[in-house]
Amino acid sequence: MxxxxxxxxxxxxxxxxxxxxxxxxxxxxxxxxxxxxxxxxxxxxxxxxxxxxxxxxxxxxxxxxxxxxxxxxxxxxxxxxxxxxxxxxxxxxxxxxxxxxxxxxxxxxxxxDALLPIPGVHELWGDVVLPCPYCHGHEFASGPIAVISDGSHAEHVGGLLRGLSSTVPVIAPENVAAVTRSVAGVRIMLHDGGVTEVACVFIPPxxxxxxxxxxxxxxxxxxxxxxxxxxxxxxxxxxxxxxxxxxxxxxxxxxxxxxxxxxxxxxxxxxxxxxxxxxxxxxx
Ligand SMILES: Cc1cc2nc3c(=O)[nH]c(=O)nc-3n(C[C@H](O)[C@H](O)[C@H](O)COP(=O)(O)OP(=O)(O)OC[C@H]3O[C@@H](n4cnc5c(N)ncnc54)[C@H](O)[C@@H]3O)c2cc1C
CATH class of the missing domain: 3.50.50.60 (FAD/NAD(P)-binding domain)
Structure with a gap:
């Protein structure tokens, strides 16, 4: 037809x-x-x-x-x-x-979005793993906010988020073993055994x-x-x-x-x- x-x-x-x-x-x-x-x-x-x-x-x-x-x-x-x-x-x-x-x-x-191949990222995407500080950062401003990224993206997004939260750890993707939901928001598990608790995480979309x-x-x-x-x-x-x-x-x-x-x-x-x-x- x-x-x-x-x-x-x-x-x-x-x-x-x-x-x-x-x-x-x-x-x-x-x-x-x-x-x-x-x-x-x-x-x-x-x-x-x-x-x-x-x-x-x-x-x-x-x-x-x-x-x-x-x-x-x-x-x-x-x-x-x-x-x-x-x-x-x-x-x-x-x-x-x-x-x-x-x-x-x-x-x-x-x-x-072709997401970072980190276990947990896909499941938490749009909830507490996020692409855009203008869209979601304000809601998490009372806690630490992590950026899992590197290069100019990490610099740009990290700079914006430091206006919202006093604690903005920036972590290179290759150092992250997995992310899971936690009471605070997100638990980031590192390959070296370290753990970081944050309210939410930003990654490159x-x-x-x-x-x-x-x-x-x-x-x-x-x-x-x-x-x-x-x-x-x-x-x-x-x-x-x-x-x-x-x-x-x-x-x-x-x-x-x-x-x-x-x-x-x-x-x-x-x-x-x-x-x-x-x-x-x-x-x-
Ligand atoms: C996790 C996440 C959260 C976001 N939150 C916000 C927010 O809070 N505020 C904000 O301003 N922006 C937000 N954004 C950005 C926002 O979602 C996009 O900018 C917006 O949806 C773009 O609209 P669009 O119409 O271009 O595409 P879309 O909303 O993606 O719509 C495109 C549509 O086209 C359809 N389509 C594709 N190919 C075909 C085809 N061949 N035949 C028929 N249909 C087809 C798709 O299935 C889809 O339904 C977010 C983005 C992400 C990834």
Whole structure:
């Protein structure tokens, strides 16, 4: 089955949902594909999100879905896009049971984190082993906060955390045997037999894209994500990127919910403008 839509969004996280809202408000026929593997799924609380500070990430998504239900031109499909191919001036997205013909595409498929291979890190990720001091440091400020990292990441994150806690041990990853939950928060066991108790631990997130569809379309990307301009445009006309999968203008800007929302809005505004231009073309 082939269906024709003015725009499609791959990813129903903050970037994709905000883009869907903007496109819905501009009456652009929009599909949102989401296979629900959100980056922050292991965290029970969000921090540094104005209006939602301390709320559950699922609460924001659920509110977004309720709001989007008021826009009949937006359809959310809870399926993975398995592949994409060019057809004429548009694209065909392939899911397990359908093919969807779309004129424009926003890639908002997010990233996953290749975590340090230290026993316990995966289990505690998003809870007391954390990526971002802006998102979670404040809640643990009454206790020691460790950084398991080295190089410039350890310097940068350690420097930020010293504004929150008076005790910020920085431990090289190769010295750590395991981390476990403890009454204080986290127990760090070292290879030399030493033990450090802290309220929480920060590690480098090491993000990698959740989807390789951009590569299949020949879209330029690097270690920091898909290359985009300020409007989220990629090097391929008709394809935009937003959220964590897109390269930020400056790596010091946090990859966070607010920045994902903002980039989703910017890309969607440009998509809506391109729909308007196409509508006004002679003969259309
Ligand atoms: C542990 C942790 C905690 C965090 N806590 C905070 C916090 O407290 N505050 C804050 O501001 N930020 C926080 N962040 C950062 C925040 O989660 C991200 O910046 C934000 O989720 C990025 O939004 P996104 O829409 O780009 O991607 P995501 O939220 O990851 O959403 C992308 C969606 O696209 C889907 N997808 C991918 N490929 C496909 C495909 N082929 N077909 C269909 N769907 C697909 C994914 O399954 C996913 O559902 C945290 C990050 C981590 C790792």
């Amino acid at each position: 082939i269906l024709q839509y003015q725009a499609a969004i791959i990813g129903g996280g903050p970037a994709g949902l905000q883009a869907a809202l903007t496109l819905g408000r501009m009456h652009v026929e929009t599909l949102v594909f989401d296979d629900v593997r959100y980056r922050n799924v292991s965290s029970s609380q969000m921090g540094n999100v104005l209006g939602w500070d301390g709320a559950a990430p699922a609460a924001l998504r659920s509110a977004a879905h309720s709001e989007l239900a008021a826009y009949p031109c937006v359809r959310i499909v809870q399926q993975r896009v398995d592949s994409v191919r060019e057809e004429g001036s548009g694209l065909v997205l392939v899911t397990s049971d359908s093919e969807w013909s779309v004129e424009r595409l926003l890639i908002a498929s997010g990233v996953e 090491n993000p990698i894209p959740r989807s390789t569809l951009a590569n299949d379309l020949g879209i330029r990307s690097g270690r920091d994500g898909i290359e985009v301009d300020a409007l989220g445009r990629t090097n391929r006309v008709g394809v935009w990127a937003a959220g964590d999968v897109a390269k930020r203008a400056d790596p010091r800007i946090p990859a966070a919910i607010i920045t994902a929302l903002a980039s989703g809005l910017a890309a969607a505004a440009d998509i809506a403008a391109s729909v308007a231009i196409a509508r006004d073309l002679p003969g259309s």
